[in-house]
Amino acid sequence: MAKHKNVLPGFNLTLGYTLLYLSLIVLIPLSAAFIKTTELSFDEFWSVVTAPRVLASYKLTFGASLIGALINAVFGLLTAWVLVRYTFPGKKIIDALVDLPFALPTAVAGIALTAVYAGNGWLGSLLEPHGIKVAFTPIGVIIALTFIGLPFVVRTVQPVLEDLEAETEEAAASLGANRFQTFTKVILPTLWPALLTGFALAFARAIGEYGSVIFIAGNVPFVSEITPLIIITKLEQYEYSSATAIAVVMLVISFLLLFAINGLQWWATRRNGSSY
Amino acid sequence: MSNSSSSQYSNYQNKVSHSRATSEPAWIRWVLIITTLLFLSLFLFVPLVAVFTEALRKGFDTYITALTDPDALSAIKLTLIAAAIAVPLNLVFGVAAAWAIAKFEFKGKSILITLIDLPFAVSPVIAGLIYVLIFGLQGWFGSYLSDHDFKVIFAIPGIVLATIFVTFPFIARELIPLMQAQGKDEEEAGLVLGASGWQILWRITLPNIKWGLLYGVILTNARAMGEFGAVSVVSGHIRGLTNTMPLHVEILYNEYNYSAAFAVASLLALLALVTLVLKSFVEWKVARNASNNEHNS
Numbered sequence: 001m002a003k004h005k006n007v008l009p010g011f012n013l014t015l016g017y018t019l020l021y022l023s024l025i026v027l028i029p030l031s032a033a034f035i036k037t038t039e040l041s042f043d044e045f046w047s048v049v050t051a052p053r054v055l056a057s058y059k060l061t062f063g064a065s066l067i068g069a070l071i072n073a074v075f076g077l078l079t080a081w082v083l084v085r086y087t088f089p090g091k092k093i094i095d096a097l098v099d100l101p102f103a104l105p106t107a108v109a110g111i112a113l114t115a116v117y118a119g120n121g122w123l124g125s126l127l128e129p130h131g132i133k134v135a136f137t138p139i140g141v142i143i144a145l146t147f148i149g150l151p152f153v154v155r156t157v158q159p160v161l162e163d164l165e166a167e168t169e170e171a172a173a174s175l176g177a178n179r180f181q182t183f184t185k186v187i188l189p190t191l192w193p194a195l196l197t198g199f200a201l202a203f204a205r206a207i208g209e210y211g212s213v214i215f216i217a218g219n220v221p222f223v224s225e226i227t228p229l230i231i232i233t234k235l236e237q238y239e240y241s242s243a244t245a246i247a248v249v250m251l252v253i254s255f256l257l258l259f260a261i262n263g264l265q266w267w268a269t270r271r272n273g274s275s276y
Numbered sequence: 277m278s279n280s281s282s283s284q285y286s287n288y289q290n291k292v293s294h295s296r297a298t299s300e301p302a303w304i305r306w307v308l309i310i311t312t313l314l315f316l317s318l319f320l321f322v323p324l325v326a327v328f329t330e331a332l333r334k335g336f337d338t339y340i341t342a343l344t345d346p347d348a349l350s351a352i353k354l355t356l357i358a359a360a361i362a363v364p365l366n367l368v369f370g371v372a373a374a375w376a377i378a379k380f381e382f383k384g385k386s387i388l389i390t391l392i393d394l395p396f397a398v399s400p401v402i403a404g405l406i407y408v409l410i411f412g413l414q415g416w417f418g419s420y421l422s423d424h425d426f427k428v429i430f431a432i433p434g435i436v437l438a439t440i441f442v443t444f445p446f447i448a449r450e451l452i453p454l455m456q457a458q459g460k461d462e463e464e465a466g467l468v469l470g471a472s473g474w475q476i477l478w479r480i481t482l483p484n485i486k487w488g489l490l491y492g493v494i495l496t497n498a499r500a501m502g503e504f505g506a507v508s509v510v511s512g513h514i515r516g517l518t519n520t521m522p523l524h525v526e527i528l529y530n531e532y533n534y535s536a537a538f539a540v541a542s543l544l545a546l547l548a549l550v551t552l553v554l555k556s557f558v559e560w561k562v563a564r565n566a567s568n569n570e571h572n573s
């Protein structure tokens with residue numbers, strides 16, 4: 001593209017406004033969290049963020065988020081495949097409903113999942129006779145985190161699958177590959193970046209999630225208490241510094257994930273040879 | 277006309293290209309379809325249906341009573357107010373940010389885009405917490421605000437701020453790639469013909485991006501009305517005053533008033549369904565415009 005002097009107006013105004021608004025709403029408030037933490041000495045900070053109850057909450061939050069994201073990676077890929085490749089009645093409606101977790105308020109999702117998976121609920125009453133308790137256990141947390149991460153993998157894999165050229169599959173088939181080989185050796189490798197991106201997005205979303213989890217989790221300390229809930233509990237007890245210390249730990253992890261996701265997307269566009 | 281015949285052609289092409297060699301046997305197809313439907317039922321459809329059946333379990337009269345309760349009405353009002361402030365503010369920001377990023381080259385652009393994405397990576401609970409640290413009684417401006425008798429935390433301004441934060445990136449993210457793809461030829465043509473900056477914005481840019489803009493507004497609005505975690509931290513849960521609809525759902529639920537909780541929840545679920553319908557409509561419209569443009573050029 002030829003470089004020429006830009007003549008369009010409004011650069012200073014729009015960039016200035018963007019930076020001002022971004023600073024006021026996002027950057028300055030977020031920096032408040034980091035500045036507040038400096039009120040604690042390092043030892044105090046460390047003892048707050050590694051207290052046994054807090055450690056147990058990290059384990060649950062990250063463990064359940066990871067399992068939820070893995071479930072979504074498998075079933076999201078399957079859903080994307082079925083939606084792109086096959087035709088069946090009601091497909092359009094189902095395609096639209098995949099985005100429900102984006103549109104449904106998390107509190108509504110939380111009480112709905114609890115109603116369904118509680119001991120007297122539609123699905124809970126089927127599972128409990130078999131000794132599977134979902135609501136008010138870590139399994140409930142996994143269910144809620146799977147729900148809120150569901151659209152990510154589907155929506156990142158779907159467009160890549162749609163753009164896949166039929167010719168490569170035909171070539172694989174004509175070279176004697178069976179359908180399973182074509183899938184694992186030809187189709188899956190092109191899907192990897194999108195699949196990983198969707199997985200990372202679902203995981204990142206899940207670790208910060210609060211609304212859909214607290215109703216179904218039961219919130220038993222050391223068992224089913226997620227880290228965001230610990231932050232809220234500390235706030236309600238006016239322990240602002242310790243609440244902020246835990247928040248800073250989560251912020252740092254979230255930012256690292258965000259950079260990882262950006263890197264993944266850059267890799268994905270480069271690999272798929274998009275013209276940028 | 278050419279549009280419909282070409283889609284028939286591509287259907288035909290699909291059928292041919294996905295013949296035996298590049299498709300699965302029918303039984304595998306159906307196993308995969310049924311597994312998918314089962315998974316989506318367990319996680320999506322059953323909970324969605326449960327909201328409405330639980331809401332109407334005690335009859336239609338109880339449902340209406342729950343929704344016309346003064347506390348419910350004030351929660352609905354506050355939710356509408358918060359969205360009515362947050363959506364336009366983020367709309368103006370989104371257009372400004374997309375204009376600067378898509379139409380100009382400058383250093384640090386990719387850092388700026390990443391920074392705009394930050395609120396997506398922040399837990400809603402932390403989004404609420406940071407405003408408490410600034411405007412709360414012990415916060416940076418806490419004593420100043422209480423001297424001037426202005427409440428932000430445990431009051432409506434805090435709820436609005438938290439809502440703006442969690443919906444911050446939606447419109448900008450929708451518009452930046454769209455405006456980058458459209459380039460700036462049309463705007464420059466307008467400039468050459470003597471249009472002012474505002475005329476270019478109103479007559480050229482906005483008509484070009486209207487569907488993307490609408491898409492962003494729909495998503496922003498859904499999130500603004502449904503936000504729970506961030507708003508919960510800054511609201512203080514004062515009934516009739518600082519309760520939004522999602523917070524009202526929580527209070528009713530914790531009081532074991534399940535049918536009322538699900539009644540208010542069903543309104544939010546309806547909002548989510550309307551959002552999905554509008555979203556699909558915009559996607560359909562954009563796809564149609566794109567294919568029309570392809571045929572015209």
